[in-house]
Amino acid sequence: MKRLGIVVLSLIFSFQASADEREVITIPSEIKALFLGEMRTHLDNLNEITLAVASGDFKSAAFVAKNKMGFGHSVREIMTVQGKSEEEIEEKLAQLRKKHGTSDHPGRGMGRYMPEEVRELGRAFHKAAEHFANVADTVKNPPTVADYQRVFTALSETIDVCSACHSSYRVE
Template sequence: MKIALVFLLALLAAGVHAADDGRQLAPMPAAAEASLRAEMRAHLLALNEILGLVAAGKLTEAGEVAEKELGVSAMGKHRSQPFDARPGPHMPPAMHGIGMDGHKAASEFARIAATGDRDTTIAALPSLTAACVACHYSYRLR
């Protein structure tokens, strides 16, 4: 009974939060939304791996993961999917621009990490998540 009450309160709180959510709605077809959500989960895994590599002093490897998974090299992963499963074309232009900025920032981080300079690499870590934060605080899918 207690669990059901907690669950009900959580649902009610979520409904109130959604009503007060000032972020811009970025509606897209269900398949594109699913692709975007899967990509965001993959980005979280990559960020976690990068942080672990930097902490272990493996800067070159951290940069390689950043470029491969998040950088400009990672762009276009959805090109072969049907139009309705590709998130990019359905995003508001500013949202798409934030995503592009995130890819560029990851490539810049990779370049910095490749130098092997630990302090500069650590200082560049926030650049990996700045676009994520900007997008998630500005846009929502539901």
């Protein structure tokens, strides 16, 4: 009897695990490929950040978060390839932030193809990454236990946004 109970329970759990109730975002297939590519890069970015923190290199961790995950990171990457100066890039990003940073606006990144609720999560993600960058950037040498705690808390807050979006949405 006990065994039967376990079988029934495990069937219920496996059914629940396979039911996918996430909202579907429909995007053109070439955009989907770009989007998922960007996602995989974000996982690499997280790994780079974690490795940098593990080796006590907080400046590099902050650099990756700000430049590869912060607001307008795609624009920054393009302008960097074009050889623009840090000043020109910051000026452009300040303009874009004013225009698209908080309002209901599609912006220039992947958000253009997404519903507003997803864009909002995207903005929360950029903000969390920027907050992490600020926290990591202010760590002095040698770092204290409290510094590590602040840095990992900010990192976890960023990962929380990744998870929040993944648990609610999928693309097709």
